[in-house]
Amino acid sequence: MRNAFIRALHRVAECDARVVLITGDLGFGVLDEFRSRFPRQYYNVGVAEQNLTAVAVGLSLTGHVVFTYSIANFPTLRCLEHIRNDVCYHRANVKIVSVGGGMAYGALGFSHFATEDLAVLRALPGMTVVAPGDPVEVERLVPQLVALPGPAYLRLGRAGERPLHAPGTEIVLGRPARARAGSDVLLLSAGGMLPVALEAADLLLADGISAEVTSVHTLKPLDAAAICESAARFPVVVACEEHQIEGGLGGAVAEALMEGGVATQFRRFGLSGFPRGVGSQERLRSVNQLDAGALRLLVLRLCGVSAATPQGARSSA
Amino acid sequence: MTPSPASPPENVQADLAALARLARDIRLAVLDMTRRAGSGHVGSVFSCAEILAALYGRVLRVRPEEPDWPDRDRFVMSKGHAAAGLYAVLALRGFLPAARLEEFYVDGGSLVGHATTGVPGVELSTGSLGHGFPVSVGLAEGARRLGRPWRVYALLSDGECDEGATWEAALLAAAWHLDNLTVIVDYNKVQSYGLVSEVVPLDPLGAKWESFGWAVREVDGHDLEALLEALDPERWPVAGKPRCIVAHTVKGKGVSFMEGQVLWHYRTPRGDEYARAVAELTGAR
Numbered sequence: 385m386r387n388a389f390i391r392a393l394h395r396v397a398e399c400d401a402r403v404v405l406i407t408g409d410l411g412f413g414v415l416d417e418f419r420s421r422f423p424r425q426y427y428n429v430g431v432a433e434q435n436l437t438a439v440a441v442g443l444s445l446t447g448h449v450v451f452t453y454s455i456a457n458f459p460t461l462r463c464l465e466h467i468r469n470d471v472c473y474h475r476a477n478v479k480i481v482s483v484g485g486g487m488a489y490g491a492l493g494f495s496h497f498a499t500e501d502l503a504v505l506r507a508l509p510g511m512t513v514v515a516p517g518d519p520v521e522v523e524r525l526v527p528q529l530v531a532l533p534g535p536a537y538l539r540l541g542r543a544g545e546r547p548l549h550a551p552g553t554e555i556v557l558g559r560p561a562r563a564r565a566g567s568d569v570l571l572l573s574a575g576g577m578l579p580v581a582l583e584a585a586d587l588l589l590a591d592g593i594s595a596e597v598t599s600v601h602t603l604k605p606l607d608a609a610a611i612c613e614s615a616a617r618f619p620v621v622v623a624c625e626e627h628q629i630e631g632g633l634g635g636a637v638a639e640a641l642m643e644g645g646v647a648t649q650f651r652r653f654g655l656s657g658f659p660r661g662v663g664s665q666e667r668l669r670s671v672n673q674l675d676a677g678a679l680r681l682l683v684l685r686l687c688g689v690s691a692a693t694p695q696g697a698r699s700s701a
Numbered sequence: 702m703t704p705s706p707a708s709p710p711e712n713v714q715a716d717l718a719a720l721a722r723l724a725r726d727i728r729l730a731v732l733d734m735t736r737r738a739g740s741g742h743v744g745s746v747f748s749c750a751e752i753l754a755a756l757y758g759r760v761l762r763v764r765p766e767e768p769d770w771p772d773r774d775r776f777v778m779s780k781g782h783a784a785a786g787l788y789a790v791l792a793l794r795g796f797l798p799a800a801r802l803e804e805f806y807v808d809g810g811s812l813v814g815h816a817t818t819g820v821p822g823v824e825l826s827t828g829s830l831g832h833g834f835p836v837s838v839g840l841a842e843g844a845r846r847l848g849r850p851w852r853v854y855a856l857l858s859d860g861e862c863d864e865g866a867t868w869e870a871a872l873l874a875a876a877w878h879l880d881n882l883t884v885i886v887d888y889n890k891v892q893s894y895g896l897v898s899e900v901v902p903l904d905p906l907g908a909k910w911e912s913f914g915w916a917v918r919e920v921d922g923h924d925l926e927a928l929l930e931a932l933d934p935e936r937w938p939v940a941g942k943p944r945c946i947v948a949h950t951v952k953g954k955g956v957s958f959m960e961g962q963v964l965w966h967y968r969t970p971r972g973d974e975y976a977r978a979v980a981e982l983t984g985a986r
Binding site for chain 2 (some may be wrong): 424429430432434435438439440442443444445446447448465466469470474478632
């Protein structure tokens, strides 16, 4: 996703001189090419995220479209009040980019995880919140974010994720993207959980359950009508995210379903507390019951099907 | 009206007298606004009244009749709690009708207690300290990117120099050689809950800014001639560095019972305090 972002940024920077990237001293090996190709559109403000954000606002108020770039929580929680007061209140054209959404930085540990960002950013007035599920979504959404005036948050994973959407799939900001059709359960996914949801759908097929998987890449504004319409067709709906279960995709969908009068069986699949363990993102997903196996068990339980290995599944209930 | 950068010498005294009247009128307007509204921060405005008068009466290239003029100088009230002073000087300069000052801080009003946009001439919404200055750094760099001649001025409080974000911005502005940016620190020595010397001492404040790579001048922040010289980049030209004016001021300046008092960071003039303050301000003329 990181590389897809850089590719997309190259394209927008090339044809739009207003586009500027500011990094908070991160991007070694990643931003090198951008820096050398677009020296006039690149800044490094050092390890200073409050300043990163506020300077971006100043530049945006002079007509620039400014991307702030850092990792994990650094460009969001570290400088949250600057996002609220400077970016959001002034409806500044600032796009906040975080690499390493969820537990992508694995063994680097909790300080380098972004697992509350979606909930926190979603609460800010006027903030568009985007968490793409694969590199295809990233490439399609970046130019749409540039075209959309005002604040946005783009949560990326890491490098090396596989493209999951079929070639030619239309990806539109604000509109959930179906990645797989199904008839028994609906798995809604935010960000990097898309491959986990698809893998769980594969596993469930062997259990005789057909799962539809939809990437809700835009958490705000949430397409509540589409979510409700889609959810109403399924007896079981699960929202999946590498994020605390409070206030992220699960919270957003719960709000939409409740207000939309959709009384389906609904569960949030995410983290409850700081993740445990040491290791890769895959390892941590497994340790923290956030992998395809755990998702399968949750779905089986909700569907009333007994699993061969019932222990270990954890729902948000 | 766009003030020209240099006056003929014979007009200097008249000019200074006019600016002194503007500073007095800012104080009088703010006394009235805060009494009506039951609000505070009188002392915080009084310490920077001459700074605001020098900027809006003389230095800033702004057009009251065209507040969004693209090439205007940008003034950012980073010490957003002194908003009443900003609204007052904007009204006195004709950006908004004087009657609108009655809408400050009251139910159904239109002027928020901390500097908030939506008012002609208010460049940025502030209030939480350590925000306006770093945004100003972006504004100054934006001017440079666009090749525009406008300058950026940010007025900071001394308490604001406790904020880490202030020093993040100070480092960067020097690294970027932003010589179109001027910071004024209203060093009135009294912060929100005590004397600066007792809470977190800032001295030597000028040396701190200097060591961060800024060109620094320390002036008496109530001396209009000294302020005019320091604020005007034609009279204090600095190439390749941002400029910092440490303005030594007195909290509550101009009213004897307010001067240097932490109380007047908060207190609303009541009882005969209003009349006594008005008498001191007008009698002093």
